Amino acid sequence: MRARTFTESGRRAQIVTAAIEVIAEVGYAKASFSRIAKRAGLSSTGMISYHFAGKDDLIAACVAEIEQVTEAFMQPHIDAADGHVAQLRAYVESNLALVGEHPAAVRALIDIVRNSGSQSAAVNGRLAMVEEHFRTGQEAGVFRPFDTRTVAIALITGLDAVVVTASAAVPEPAELARLGRELADLYVRATAADPEGETA
Numbered sequence: 001m002r003a004r005t006f007t008e009s010g011r012r013a014q015i016v017t018a019a020i021e022v023i024a025e026v027g028y029a030k031a032s033f034s035r036i037a038k039r040a041g042l043s044s045t046g047m048i049s050y051h052f053a054g055k056d057d058l059i060a061a062c063v064a065e066i067e068q069v070t071e072a073f074m075q076p077h078i079d080a081a082d083g084h085v086a087q088l089r090a091y092v093e094s095n096l097a098l099v100g101e102h103p104a105a106v107r108a109l110i111d112i113v114r115n116s117g118s119q120s121a122a123v124n125g126r127l128a129m130v131e132e133h134f135r136t137g138q139e140a141g142v143f144r145p146f147d148t149r150t151v152a153i154a155l156i157t158g159l160d161a162v163v164v165t166a167s168a169a170v171p172e173p174a175e176l177a178r179l180g181r182e183l184a185d186l187y188v189r190a191t192a193a194d195p196e197g198e199t200a
Contacts, residue, residue, distance in 0.1 A: 012051045014040050016061050023062065024104035028115040059112060066105045073098050084137035085192045089184040091130075095159055096180035097173075099166045106167045127152055134191065144193045155187055 018040035023031045033045040033055070042048070052058040074094040081090035099106050131152040137143035162183055166176060189195045 011047065012061070013065075015042075015048055015051060015058070016065050019058055019062050020066065020108045021104050023111055024107040028059075028111045062108065063112060066109045069102055069105050070098060070109075073101055084133065084140060084142045085188060085195075088133065088137075088191070089188060092155075092159060092184040092187060093177070093180035095163060096166065096176050096183065099163060099170055100173050100176045103167060103170045106163065110164055110167060126156055130155055137191075142193055143191050146191065151191060158187075159183065 015036065019031060019036045022035050022039050026035065033048050036058075037043075037045045037048055040048075048058065052061065074091070077090045077094040077097075078087050081087040127149075131148045134143055134146075134148040134152060138145065138148070162179060166179060170176075171179070
């Protein structure tokens with residue numbers, strides 16, 4: 001296989017960006033190649049077919065791009081947090097802040113997961129990641145005893161429900177920050193051995 005030229009890589013990125021915007025705007029079901037080509041400024045859908053084997057291939061590229069955007073935004077907030085409890089708070093709050101910073105990406109991913117049946121490794125891995133965070137925090141004595149899988153499911157489903165609601169009509173940044181704090185407070189109070197000891 002030959003390496004893609006810079007032009008080809010740029011064109012692929014252009015198509016993926018357009019697809020994400022179209023999915024966010026009209027939904028996965030109505031995100032036709034013709035709509036995506038028009039948004040990308042392409043003369044025909046043939047250019048999409050040249051770069052992607054089909055809609056599933058394009059959607060996979062969209063999910064991968066959204067995951068990169070999400071990680072690039074959230075991970076610095078999580079890395080800057082000191083300790084398990086503070087990292088839990090940072091995870092929740094940065095997830096809500098993401099809605100304001102990248103609303104199209106969030107709405108597109110929600111619709112893709114809901115309608116296409118597409119579940120990337122990263123999406124499937126969220127439960128295991130949160131469960132492991134709770135487990136190691138319990139071992140460190142900063143989370144109280146509880147069933148880590150049950151609470152991880154509760155955290156993810158609750159967080160996703162708030163994100164879905166917020167992404168439908170993106171609030172002002174201050175309101176997103178308030179929602180993030182409220183939700184983080186809830187999870188910290190429910191899980192931390194000492195809810196005030198967030199540097200532990």
